[in-house]
Amino acid sequence: MLTSRLSLTLGVFCSSSVVLGGLVQKPHLVLPPGSQQNRDAVVDIFTTSYEAYRTYAYGHDNLLPISRKFSDVRNGWGASIVDAMSTMHIMGLNDFFSEAVQFASNIDFNKSRTADTVSVFETTIRYLGGLLSAYELSGQQFPALLSKAKEVADKMAFAWVAGNDIPYGHLNFSTNTPSHSQSNIAEAGTLTMEWATLTKYTRNDTYRELSERSARRIASQKSSHHHASSGLPAQGIDPATGTPSGGYVTWGGGSDSYFEYLIKYARLNDAADPMFVDAWRAAVDSSIHTLLKTSKIGDLVYLADYDASKSIRHVGSHLACFHGGNWLFGGRLLDNDTIVDIGLQLVDACWNTYASTETGIGPETFAYTSSESDGFYTGGAPPTAKQLAFNAEHGFYITAGSYILRPEVLESNFYAWRVTGDRKYIDRAASAVKSFNRFLSVNNTFAGLYDVNSSSSLKIDDTESFWFAEVLKYLYLTFDDPSHVSLDEYVFNTEAHPFKLSPPKRIYGSHSSSPTKPLS
Ligand SMILES: *[C@@H]1O[C@H](CO)[C@@H](O)[C@H](O)[C@H]1NC(C)=O
């Protein structure tokens, strides 16, 4: 009995310490000269944008920067304020932060302020994630932030109907009943970091258990296509039955952050359960065999999509461009140079979508041609002569040319800098700051573009909260002291809200208590 207990403990200990042993950041990173000016420029962009939000949209979800109005697309609880809080704290914008804490402490999450249903995914990553990260970053001195996190999660818990593994994606907060019959693996599989953190502070294990149950159910799906893609679950999922719907496989929207959270959640809970690491490793391995494609022009490395008719679609997206950073993060944790090297190639190909346009900013979606026989297939319209010419020059072509203030390319660029210390990533971030000031600046604020390949593009009249939460935070941290919010001390949720790692539980024999369980 004693022997088997001992070997079990030893087994857990070994898999844990071997599994996530690596340092993510390169040690002794030194910022190049000029970083202070770049950092100040990013703070200026944040302050200018946020002042415009305060003037024209305060308390609402989004600023409409051109018409100088507001919109409520996240149930009217003030999404931009809650989503911006961790960035304000990191930038040291104390007046904004105090004002935001006051505001957030008084949100009424018991009912939506709009006629919409509530998205469990969006509410988790922006509101729950924003509140918990601000609570942590400010040294737990504002208990109201935790109470509000608990309040909104207690409402969202109604999405797990009748003991189902998979939560419904949307709820009517007036009746606490679900409203959409279909969900996807991003919605259902991007909850663990926030809900387990709520468990850590409330000591109510139900939150962790609900979110893990959903992620485990997805990880147990085996794609029916063929062996090489067995680590890649389909995008659609039916909450009523927990079974996959359709067979579309992608690292892009609808699936993206499910993959992202497998390794990030493993990191956050110190790999207490190896299932999460194993599922991430299997997804990456299947992706290398099935989805990894090299463009005919420029030898650029992309992750393609795989559709229900078993065809490879040679498409990419701004959303999917988080993958390079995620592979760098996981590759370093696993000490696996194969994964790190591919991660760096993915980062380069995504940056190329920025470097190739008139504005120096990348498009929403794109396609490319690989050297295989079906290498032109995208599942969409064949390229026009103009797109072919662009492809011949740049190794990809634009299929939707808007920029809606998304973060993923600069997010992965931030990881590449912190992991390698190569200054080319600093230069890329600096070039993005210049492009933002030159092409997004309008009416004393900033706005997205309808056409990134036109220096005179019309601007989009909407400022998503992830501009404050993600784009400007990742840019700022790229130019900041690398020991500030180190990737060896924090894990970012998919909305760029950092969560602090617990000190690793590496002491022999003490591993049986899971770090995510409440301390007693
Ligand atoms: C600036 O805002 C005003 C007032 O809403 C608007 O009429 C004008 O079109 C905006 N300017 C630009 C360049 O969009």
Ligand SMILES: *[C@@H]1O[C@H](CO)[C@@H](O)[C@H](O)[C@H]1NC(C)=O
């Ligand atoms: C929301 O509902 C809960 C449970 O009924 C209650 O404790 C809380 O005070 C309510 N919050 C607000 C802001 O009304």
Ligand SMILES: *[C@@H]1O[C@H](CO)[C@@H](O)[C@H](O)[C@H]1NC(C)=O
């Ligand atoms: C939510 O439920 C209430 C009460 O039944 C109903 O009036 C409202 O239309 C529902 N909202 C949505 C978006 O379905």
Ligand SMILES: *[C@@H]1O[C@H](CO)[C@@H](O)[C@H](O)[C@H]1NC(C)=O
């Ligand atoms: C823990 O949270 C769940 C989900 O909101 C709730 O149903 C349950 O009553 C809570 N348990 C305790 C002991 O507060």
Ligand SMILES: *[C@@H]1O[C@H](CO)[C@@H](O)[C@H](O)[C@H]1NC(C)=O
């Ligand atoms: C590193 O990852 C690759 C790709 O998944 C895999 O083939 C290889 O076995 C891994 N190397 C080690 C040492 O685990």
Ligand SMILES: *[C@@H]1O[C@H](CO)[C@@H](O)[C@H](O)[C@H]1NC(C)=O
């Ligand atoms: C992008 O802009 C360049 C320079 O104006 C132009 O030559 C090219 O045709 C444009 N490409 C597309 C696909 O619009």
